[in-house]
Amino acid sequence: MSTFTMIIDGRRVEVPEKTTILEAAAKIGVKIPTLCYLKDIGHDVGACRICVVEIEGEPELVTACNTPAAPGMVVRTNTEAVREARKVTLEMILANHPEECPTCVRNGTCELQALAAAFNIREVRFPRTRPEFPLDDSATALIRDPNKCILCRRCVTVCRQVQSVGAVEFGKVYGEPAVTTLLHTPLGETNCVQCGQCILVCPVGAIYERDDTDRVWAALADPHKHVVVQTAPATHVALGDLFGLAPGTDITGRMVAAFRRLGFDAVFDTNFTADLTIMEEGSELLERINNGGVLPQLTSCSPGWVKFIEHFYPELLPHLSSAKSPQQMLGALAKTFYAQKRGLNPDEVFVVSVMPCTAKKFEAARPEMKASGRRDVDVVLTTRELARMLREAGLDFANLPEDDYDEPMGLGTGAGQIFGATGGVMEAALRTVYELVTGKPLENLDIEEVRGLAGVKEAAVPLNGLRVKALVAHGLANARAVMERLKAGELKDYHFIEIMCCPGGCIGGGGQPIPTTSTIREMRIGGIYARDRALALRKSHENPQVQKLYEEFLERPLGHKSHELLHTTYTARGFQPRGE
Amino acid sequence: MSGEASLAEERTLGEFVLRRVHAESCGECLPCALGTRQIAAVLNGTAGGNGGAVEAAVWRALGRAMRQAAKCGVGRIGGALVEELLDRDPDFFAPGRKRNSGDQGQEG
CATH class of the missing domain: 3.40.50.1780 (Rossmann fold)
Incomplete structure (x- = not known):
């Protein structure tokens, strides 16, 4: 496979074709933060925009997880605009995320929690704007808490692509984007097989096992x-x-x-x-x-x-x-x-x-x-x-x-x-x-x-x-x-x-x-x-x-x-x- | 927005377009989905907590984030409009000010 050279944060890096900016950066030890991206299940929809970076000559920021690197490309991963965009998005997610980390089942393994710490977020400047959703505890094994959902859609990908079940889908609830079920049916009444692969990929505590x-x-x-x-x-x-x-x-x-x-x-x-x-x-x-x-x-x-x-x-x-x-x-x-x-x-x-x-x-x-x-x-x-x-x-x-x-x-x-x-x-x-x-x-x-x-x-x-x-x-x-x-x-x-x-x-x-x-x-x-x-x-x-x-x-x-x-x-x- | 328009007309038009942007937001990317929801909440007076008392500088950061990081033109234009409206009226998003009907531009 042929390779080419590009510049990331002032450093030259040689990468093979079909390498993403995220992968190229990792090659020289630059860890671009991600939230929705999950390579294992092929999930690179670029929904969260936390991995945005600047490319010289481009008017907008691009997502590193799904943008292919190109010969001569000059990338900056840590500019003021990049940090601000990431932080604003993260704060808006946090504004609508329940503040119950100490009692959350994912306390300590939550990717949102880790990102908030990594970005040194000490204050959320935006108000809550999302309506309260009821907990779905209709299934024997799984409980869905839509209030914690951050719309990364990993669960939708794993359920549909890896498991070919499609019990959850991306749609709208109360006119707002949400992960939901077909016709908003309670999960326990759907064809969900309760395998829990969605739990493994969820970055937060939006879906978890019934604790017995x-x-x-x-x-x-x-x-x-x-x-x-x-x-x-x-x-x-x-x-x-x-x-x-x-x-x-x-x-x-x-x-x-x-x-x-x-x-x-x-x-x-x-x-x-x-x-x-x-x-x-x-x-x-x-x-x-x-x-x-x-x-x-x-x-x-x-x-x-x-x-x-x-x-x-x-x-x-x-x-x-x-x-x-x-x-x-x-x-x-x-x-x-x-x-x-x-x-x-x-x-x-x-x-x-x-x-x-x-x-x-x-x-x-x-x-x-x-x-x-x-x-x-x-x-x-x-x-x-x-x-x-x-x-x-x-x-x-x-x-x-x-x-x-x-x-x-x-x-x-x-x-x-x-x-x-x-x-x-x-x-x-x-x-x-x-x-x-x-x-x-x-x-x-x-x-x-x-x-x-x-x-x-x-x-x-x-x-x-x-x-x-x-x-x-x-x-x-x-x-x-x-x-x-x-x-x-x-x-x-x-x-x-x-x-x-x-x-x-x-x-x-x-x-x-x-x-x-x-x-x-x-x-x-x-x-x-x-x-x-x-x-x-x-x-x-x-x-x-x-x-x-x-x-x-x-x-x-x-x-x-x-x-x-x-x-x-x-x-x-x-x-x-x-x-x- | 024409230079001929009054500030009141600009506000009315700005609110209308921002509500349309919120209605058009597909939810695929978070800067747009969450940003337009913040905007709609302050326009509709439905923001929780501090009631939408967000400083103009923070609104400007939100506008920039939407303009630069949103996935498509809907969020990017929405963000650019936020910045433009703040240039013309730094108090545009101040909570408690009289707004036009929240129904305008909403999904049917």
Whole structure:
């Protein structure tokens, strides 16, 4: 690629073609401030104008985020006009932004707060001009506060471009520009899949998860409750971000120790039921292959993806595995198998999940998820909510000694661990299905074809004369592309398709620490595979606690009890439903 | 604005055009969306807090920011007009002064 030279703040810089002014400036260490720009999702609409700069010979200021650099261009990033324009815009945003930083969920991670500090704003010279909007708390997992919205439209881009859902849009409310929903419908009555990707990209606190920490504190304080907790694979390599550790750091043992100190009665690992999911879902796949069932089989452990297919492709629901997600399997078993084993009244067992995901809150609230006769998972906390509880309890998390999970649902294999990354469910399934069908050990457990951040990945595994073809997609826009191919009959010779709602898989879930960038996703994925390699057991069918569960309680995969507790049905919701 | 027009006529015309600019603002960029809303609020007497008691120098900074940083001609012209009106009448945006009907130029 050819390069050219330009001048930024009096310094020469050589850049390749198609470089923006923002990127060129970064190359020589000039950090131009931004607010709405977000490279990860391709959002460069130039809405906020905070990144304006002067170009010699141009009458107006231009936005650095989306203006291409040009040969000989002379740019000034720190003139009086530039500083004034940025500051005036920032003050007008602040004039209409609630002054509740100390109590805002984004206090400390708010990009507006950081910019106000960077610009040394000590006074807002403009009055408030925006009307008060009502809070939208109609959705199970997400709450929208339009009063905090700064009109950056990142949420619109991520919802439409990355997730291909389009639950939020840019329009007018009371005649003023606003981010809203189609026909101003409450969010909970739209096709929002509650993935929470909008939360991850929102620079302020205009959209956030429903905080359920008080419900957990109340259960822990209730002497009649036996409070158990489960931790999803993706939390093992992400919670540390919020305590100053590098993304991808394995904090599993410290997290278990923290739960003990908070007073939980039992600490279980969702990796255990991830292994169980492989046994059930893998058996279902083999049954479909052997008995002429609907193929390809689609994975069903990502609740945002499940809600997406229910809204947008209800005609494809027969492809979806009937296996519940690992979260719901563990909830159902905690109130049946575990309660029975410990002689507990199931009504007194209170199940808390710690998940990287906001859609898990929706999943746990689904009416289908009452296999034990009552709600199987009582409260779902995101990784962020757990961090709040740990801080509130004053735990020095980063320096806690490591501890182990409890029996009988505390052992997870490496196969369960990799559920947290895109391609992980597929890899885990192939490790088990290959060995169960061929009776031979799989030589190389690392199935590289399904790893990494490519949007759609493919693999093929020979199984006793049958070539099992698999597809993996993550992010719902990629899922939509795969579903269109499925509808068009292009995937007839495929057997198994893994879909994860969020980019990167669960390590990039909407409940994960903020920031969650592409780089951080990669670091967490690295942590996932490192933990897989470090574990003694790496195949789900070799998990001795899973084997014992079948011996003592479930009898066999796809057996009667498994069907009752571990499998579910789905709801065709349609494009614009009238409620959850 | 013609040099023949009286100050009162200039004010009337200025307010009319500024209201139209606010109505035309699409909201795509913040200097225009928020700037025209500040203008409309003081013209309509609906500003919160200090009731729009913004110093002329701050209005001038707002005008410059809109003129130089807005995405398109709507905000840029609106900003230039703010500066022009302040040149002619530094108290143009003073709160509490009698205004024409706020309905003029508003979206139907």
